[in-house]
Amino acid sequence: MLNFDEKVDLSLDSVLLIYREDEKRDGKRPNRLNRPIMMGQSMVDEATAAGNTTPAITIHEHIVEIVSDSGEGAQKAGQTFGAVSARMGNGVWTVEIIPAEIQPPARSPAGASGIRIRLASKYVTNMGDEADLVVAFNEQVLYSRIANGAYKEGTVVLLESKWRDDPVEEIRAQYAKAVMEFRANGLVVHELPIELACLELTSSPRKGKNMFVLGMLCHIFSRDADTARAQIADTFRRKSDEVIALNIRLFDSGMAFARDHLALHFHIPPHPDQGGRWIVTNGNQAVGLGVMASGMELVSMYPITPATSASHYLADVFHQVGGFVHQAEDEIAAIGFALGASFSGKTACTITSGPGLALKTESLALAVMAEIPLVLAVVQRGGPSTGLPTKVEQGDLLAALYGEPGDAPKVVIAAATIAECLHFVILARRLAEAFRTPVLLLTDANLATGVQPYPRPEPSAEWLAPPVDQSTWDEEVPPYAWDERTGLSPRPIPGMRGGEYVLTGLAHTEQSKVAYDSDSNQRGCNLRSRKLAALAGTLKPPKVHGDESGDLLVVGWGSTVGAIEEAIDRARAQDHKVSSLHLRFLSPMEPGLKEIFGRFRMVMTVEINYSDDPDAPLITDDTRRYAQLAWLLRAHTLVDVDCWSVVYGHPLQPGMIHRVLLKHLDALEAIH
Amino acid sequence: MFGLTADWSHEIFERYFTLGDYAGGEARWCPGCGDHGVLTAVHKVLRDEQVVPEMTVAVSGIGCSSRLPHYMGTFGFHGLHGRALPVACGIKSRRPELDVWVATGDGDCFSIGTAHWIHAIRYNMDMTMMVFDNAIYGLTKAQTSPTSPTGMHTNTHPFGAILDPLDPLTVTLGVTNVSFVAQVVDWSPPLLYEVLKAAHRHKGLGFVRIVQRCPVYANNYVKDLLGHPDRILLLEHENGIPIDNSVARQFRNHRSHDPSDISAATDLARDQSVIPVGLLYHNPNAPCYEELSSRGSDMTVEQKLAGMNAALDTFTI
Numbered sequence: 001m002l003n004f005d006e007k008v009d010l011s012l013d014s015v016l017l018i019y020r021e022d023e024k025r026d027g028k029r030p031n032r033l034n035r036p037i038m039m040g041q042s043m044v045d046e047a048t049a050a051g052n053t054t055p056a057i058t059i060h061e062h063i064v065e066i067v068s069d070s071g072e073g074a075q076k077a078g079q080t081f082g083a084v085s086a087r088m089g090n091g092v093w094t095v096e097i098i099p100a101e102i103q104p105p106a107r108s109p110a111g112a113s114g115i116r117i118r119l120a121s122k123y124v125t126n127m128g129d130e131a132d133l134v135v136a137f138n139e140q141v142l143y144s145r146i147a148n149g150a151y152k153e154g155t156v157v158l159l160e161s162k163w164r165d166d167p168v169e170e171i172r173a174q175y176a177k178a179v180m181e182f183r184a185n186g187l188v189v190h191e192l193p194i195e196l197a198c199l200e201l202t203s204s205p206r207k208g209k210n211m212f213v214l215g216m217l218c219h220i221f222s223r224d225a226d227t228a229r230a231q232i233a234d235t236f237r238r239k240s241d242e243v244i245a246l247n248i249r250l251f252d253s254g255m256a257f258a259r260d261h262l263a264l265h266f267h268i269p270p271h272p273d274q275g276g277r278w279i280v281t282n283g284n285q286a287v288g289l290g291v292m293a294s295g296m297e298l299v300s301m302y303p304i305t306p307a308t309s310a311s312h313y314l315a316d317v318f319h320q321v322g323g324f325v326h327q328a329e330d331e332i333a334a335i336g337f338a339l340g341a342s343f344s345g346k347t348a349c350t351i352t353s354g355p356g357l358a359l360k361t362e363s364l365a366l367a368v369m370a371e372i373p374l375v376l377a378v379v380q381r382g383g384p385s386t387g388l389p390t391k392v393e394q395g396d397l398l399a400a401l402y403g404e405p406g407d408a409p410k411v412v413i414a415a416a417t418i419a420e421c422l423h424f425v426i427l428a429r430r431l432a433e434a435f436r437t438p439v440l441l442l443t444d445a446n447l448a449t450g451v452q453p454y455p456r457p458e459p460s461a462e463w464l465a466p467p468v469d470q471s472t473w474d475e476e477v478p479p480y481a482w483d484e485r486t487g488l489s490p491r492p493i494p495g496m497r498g499g500e501y502v503l504t505g506l507a508h509t510e511q512s513k514v515a516y517d518s519d520s521n522q523r524g525c526n527l528r529s530r531k532l533a534a535l536a537g538t539l540k541p542p543k544v545h546g547d548e549s550g551d552l553l554v555v556g557w558g559s560t561v562g563a564i565e566e567a568i569d570r571a572r573a574q575d576h577k578v579s580s581l582h583l584r585f586l587s588p589m590e591p592g593l594k595e596i597f598g599r600f601r602m603v604m605t606v607e608i609n610y611s612d613d614p615d616a617p618l619i620t621d622d623t624r625r626y627a628q629l630a631w632l633l634r635a636h637t638l639v640d641v642d643c644w645s646v647v648y649g650h651p652l653q654p655g656m657i658h659r660v661l662l663k664h665l666d667a668l669e670a671i672h
Numbered sequence: 673m674f675g676l677t678a679d680w681s682h683e684i685f686e687r688y689f690t691l692g693d694y695a696g697g698e699a700r701w702c703p704g705c706g707d708h709g710v711l712t713a714v715h716k717v718l719r720d721e722q723v724v725p726e727m728t729v730a731v732s733g734i735g736c737s738s739r740l741p742h743y744m745g746t747f748g749f750h751g752l753h754g755r756a757l758p759v760a761c762g763i764k765s766r767r768p769e770l771d772v773w774v775a776t777g778d779g780d781c782f783s784i785g786t787a788h789w790i791h792a793i794r795y796n797m798d799m800t801m802m803v804f805d806n807a808i809y810g811l812t813k814a815q816t817s818p819t820s821p822t823g824m825h826t827n828t829h830p831f832g833a834i835l836d837p838l839d840p841l842t843v844t845l846g847v848t849n850v851s852f853v854a855q856v857v858d859w860s861p862p863l864l865y866e867v868l869k870a871a872h873r874h875k876g877l878g879f880v881r882i883v884q885r886c887p888v889y890a891n892n893y894v895k896d897l898l899g900h901p902d903r904i905l906l907l908e909h910e911n912g913i914p915i916d917n918s919v920a921r922q923f924r925n926h927r928s929h930d931p932s933d934i935s936a937a938t939d940l941a942r943d944q945s946v947i948p949v950g951l952l953y954h955n956p957n958a959p960c961y962e963e964l965s966s967r968g969s970d971m972t973v974e975q976k977l978a979g980m981n982a983a984l985d986t987f988t989i
Contacts, residue, residue, distance in 0.1 A: 087989040234986075279987035289987075292980050297766055297969065320979030322968025326765065329791040333758040336751070336788075340762020343749055344729070344770060348762070366752055456988055459980040461973045468767075494747040494763070494770055497726045502696065502741045502748030513697070514742065 054259075056222050056267035060121040063128045064221075066213060067114035067145055068137035069106045070099055073210030078115030079451060080235050081217050084228045085117070086280045086453040089270025091124035092117065093562070095651060096449040097145070098306075098390040107163075107171070112141035116150075119221065121269045124452065125417070125562025129655035131155055133220070133264070135213050137194070138163060139178035148650060153186030156264065158216070160209075161191035190262070197257055201249050211247040215254020220264045225255060277456040283421040283447030283559075284310035287377055290425025291349050292321045293457065295464030296375065298348040300326040300337040305389040306445040307353040307379035331359035335376070339363060342372050343503060345468035345493035347433055349375040349425070354383045354396055357403065364438055365404035366505045368528060371480065371491070373432035373439075375425065380444040380558075382649050391649030392445040394558050395609040397628040400440045401587050409529045411435065412587035414442040416561040419454035420584070421447055426463050433465070435531045436491055442586075444608075446559040446651040473499030480510040486534040487527035532588040539585060541592030546572055546579030549599035551668055552661065554580040555641070556606050557629050560652050564606055567657035571665075578661055586632070594637040602668050604642040605630040606657055611645040692745070693725050694718045699743045706858035706884025706894075707736060707804060711743055713865045714773065714802075717872055718746075728771045731760040733780040736811050736886075737804030740775035754785030757792040757801070764797045765965040772799035773872075779809045782818040782840055793847040793877060795961035800871045800878045803840065808890035821893065840881050841941035841952065845934060851876035851958035853937065854913070854951045857897070857904065858884035863919045863949060870913055870951065876958050883947060897947065907931075907940070907950030915950075923949065 064081070068074040075096050082094040097114040104111030118128045130152035136142050137160045145151065163175040182189050198205035198212050205212075211232065218228045229248050236244045258264070281289065287310040291299055299318070301311045315325045328334035331352060338348035352360060357378050367374045380396045382388025400412045411431050415421045421443050428439040473492050479501035481489045489510075492499030501512045507521045508514055515521070544553070545565050556564045561582045568580045579600070583590055597603045611627035612619045626634065630643035644660045646652075694715045701707045718728065728746035732738035734753035741748025751759050760774045781789050781803050792801070808826065809815040815828040819840065823832040844853050852874040856867040864882070871878025885894040897903060906923040908915060912931050920926070925946070929936060931954040940948045971979075 083989070278989050279984055280989055281987050285987070289980075289983060292983060295976070298762075298965075300762065317979075317983045319968060320982055321976045322971035322979070324765070324965045324967065326762075326965060328758065329787050332755060333788055333791065336755045336758025337762035337765065339751075340731075340749070340759035340764075341766050342762075343759070344763040344767040346766040348766075362752055363755065370751075453989060456984055459977050459984070461977065464973060464976060492747075494729050494767065495726055500726055500745060500747050502730075502744070502750055504742070504748075504750040505752060506750070 054265040056265045058267045063131040064117045065131045065134045067141045070113040074114040077210035077214040091120045093124040094451040095127045107140040109144040112144040156188045160194045208250045211250040212254035215251040216258040219255040219258035222267045278453045279456045280453045282451045283418045286421035288313040290422040294426040294429040297323045298341045300334045302331045302334045304353045304356045306448045331356040335360040335363040347373045351377040361403045365408045367438040368408040370503045371436040375428045377441045388649045411439040414558045418452045470495045472497045478510040479512045482527045487530035536588035542581045550577030552578045553600035553603045557583045563652045563654045566654035597639045607645040696744045704887035717869045732775040735777040735780045737777040757788040768962040768966045774801040778805040778817045778819045796876045806886035807893045814889040851955045852878045853953040855881045905946040905948045912951040
């Protein structure tokens with residue numbers, strides 16, 4: 001990680017800076033260099049050079065960022081680049097860098113907007129550690145990325161150079177100071193006249209330079225130009241032919257620019273073919289696809305970041321499967337509307353984030369009490385309160401389990417991957433109906449905006465909700481004909497002759513009659529709780545990643561699976577006896593945990609939510625507050641589960657977790 | 673003979689519904705409460721319109737009036753305080769064939785559920801909405817409601833309610849896509865019946881404000897009206913509520929009012945010196961949200977799978 005406190009003396013790099021200073025000042029279009037300078041000859045893989053002046057170097061992984069002011073299209077360029085790379089067979093993970101404001105002030109560190117794309121010759125499950133290559137549309141936005149530890153010594157920065165000649169003296173000074181600082185601290189900065197080059201093709205380069213940059217990246221990483229052009233056409237399919245043509249011209253120009261002026265040229269071989277067809281989506285699109293594949297016909301929502309893009313996607317395509325997105329007047333109405341549809345026999349879905357979950361608690365408790373199937377997807381962001389709307393946190397776990405006053409047992413599952421965002425919605429709908437309960441599906445901002453290729457599901461009629469049952473109800477069967485062992489009961493649906501009952505949020509008998517007597521209330525609570533035990537009985541113990549026993553077991557949940565397992569693999573490669581397991585079911589808890597934990601000397605969770613650092617001021621064994629999963633596991637297993645968690649607002653990275661593992665192993669060694 | 677087939681008459685007699693088919697548990701409202709009369713009128717409308725009981729859903733929030741579903745023999749949903757309308761709209765969204773009745777009160781609808789009231793008017797889904805307005809919170813024992821008259825003594829305002837009451841009619845009439853606004857008093861059972869029947873027949877949201885008695889906590893509210901029958905103004909029109917002789921005799925003040933005239937309706941609502949009863953506004957042609965929200969309900973499994981695959985195609989590499 002780049003650290004500005006350590007002054008590294010690095011002479012101004014001239015290795016890859018090709019653009020002639022005099023031409024740039026004259027404002028002329030840069031000419032092709034006669035002699036592109038290569039990186040270390042030993043690294044060149046001659047076989048992959050595809051007729052370009054600079055042969056491509058074969059590498060197996062690279063992390064690229066495009067960072068800009070808001071509205072400069074960095075994310076569109078990055079998503080397109082990621083999709084092209086996925087089409088060419090690379091493992092890909094992209095994650096968006098999103099400011100909270102729509103149009104934050106230009107050239108401000110806080111306004112940094114952009115995208116990170118991690119490419120590899122293997123399946124990629126997380127954003128990785130420091131970036132290798134950055135394209136920056138101004139120098140100021142890089143400061144926030146540096147503060148986030150996104151770069152390292154040697155990270156190559158392709159920086160828009162127009163600010164050097166800006167009419168405003170302050171901007172010129174800022175730019176010069178930044179470039180000097182970046183270089184002094186180890187970034188390899190190449191100043192490039194990107195906008196100037198775009199001016200050849202468009203009068204508004206601010207809008208078009210993202211495709212130019214896409215062209216540059218596609219050259220640098222030897223992407224197939226036709227695949228990229230097809231992807232651009234798809235990206236702009238709603239726009240006119242002229243717009244598509246212009247963007248393709250900008251792309252071509254960017255490719256040529258990189259070919260002519262940059263000696264950066266890599267080849268990342270495809271990862272071994274996994275067979276079958278793959279799709280590339282982000283996690284919110286996956287949730288939307290899951291809703292469609294589950295046969296649910298209604299999503300009732302209220303706008304909230306970062307959940308809403310799932311509904312945007314559905315609003316676009318839901319009609320293809322006969323579905324409808326209802327934008328309600330508020331979060332409470334959104335879940336109320338969904339509950340109405342579910343009650344009427346059409347199990348519905350509502351999608352929200354933290355503050356929306358808080359507003360929905362009373363309705364959620366009603367769904368538990370009155371046993372109404374419902375799918376509630378929660379795309380977690382930083383909290384509490386409005387918190388960090390665009391940034392990731394796993395802070396809603398306890399709220400999901402225990403947010404309601406009174407005892408409200410319900411199913412809570414968490415997707416760990418983007419593919420699971422899709423499949424778990426289908427699972428959630430089935431569980432909700434089978435167990436007559438709300439099911440909370442937790443995802444997070446990392447999954448929501450992350451993009452990854454995964455096997456294309458084959459939609460099945462069995463995934464769809466069955467038609468609404470309108471047969472005659474046996475009047476001998478009460479509306480809550482609880483099975484004394486499982487708490488399960490069949491559900492009368494409006495339209496079923498003889499099934500008439502009045503659903504109520506008040507304590508009730510199995511006839512759904514309001515009952516305030518002790519026995520009825522105790523019985524209702526017992527049976528609603530036993531449903532979870534019945535479900536738990538169908539689950540298998542979780543699979544351990546790594547050896548089944550050892551020194552340290554890391555337990556995680558949600559979007560951190562990729563980073564945790566990558567860190568575990570690194571530590572295991574260093575002969576450390578570490579393993580991990582990742583929970584998908586949080587309520588009921590997956591079985592067998594205590595037994596698995598018993599096979600390790602130490603168990604700890606790694607999470608993105610708050611916990612007290614045991615070494616922090618005032619913190620003692622008595623006062624220390626644990627991370628949320630750790631809290632649950634300690635209560636559930638009576639094992640002294642430790643934890644490490646941070647609320648930086650960004651996804652966990654394998655390097656970070658690896659360091660934590662080593663520290664805990666050291667501590668364990670000291671005890672030994 | 674007379675064009676009637678034996679089968680047709682057989683079907684009618686097999687499923688002829690009586691008042692008992694719509695009745696649930698014994699109503700447990702206080703003696704003298706206006707809610708009893710509304711419940712009776714609802715049962716009669718359902719019987720006279722021969723609405724199929726299992727196709728009927730009574731939805732309510734929380735409060736005295738919201739106990740109504742428990743006294744119905746139909747399906748019912750007794751949910752959360754203020755949230756009857758979102759639930760009712762959700763039921764209607766994908767099952768538009770269900771006959772939905774909403775029972776709510778002045779606190780439930782005009783206070784905690786205000787947002788849903790405004791937006792339900794705008795959605796204009798085809799259902800009957802009854803606001804039992806007794807100007808007091810009854811179930812929680814005598815707190816000021818949005819419609820409590822200034823000076824009314826309550827447990828939250830023992831020295832008298834301090835704000836002017838909210839006027840539900842002007843608010844409702846001011847909302848985009850409003851399609852049916854009626855007002856009635858609970859002490860005129862024939863008019864109550866006719867108003868609810870008209871609201872039920874209306875295609876769209878039939879909004880009915882029922883000014884009614886709470887003999888325990890707000891008796892004076894109604895007593896004042898009973899003592900000043902001149903304050904009640906009966907609206908008459910050929911497109912309005914049918915009025916029989918008993919109703920015409922009960923209310924001495926009559927005025928002709930064309931329910932298609934929203935300006936005249938608003939003027940009537942704004943006139944705080946009278947309580948208009950009958951149909952204030954009616955637009956039978958306002959669009960209903962379920963016409964949009966229920967689209968695609970009839971799709972086959974094959975069509976759905978094809979639609980799903982088309983969606984996946986756009987992401988396939």
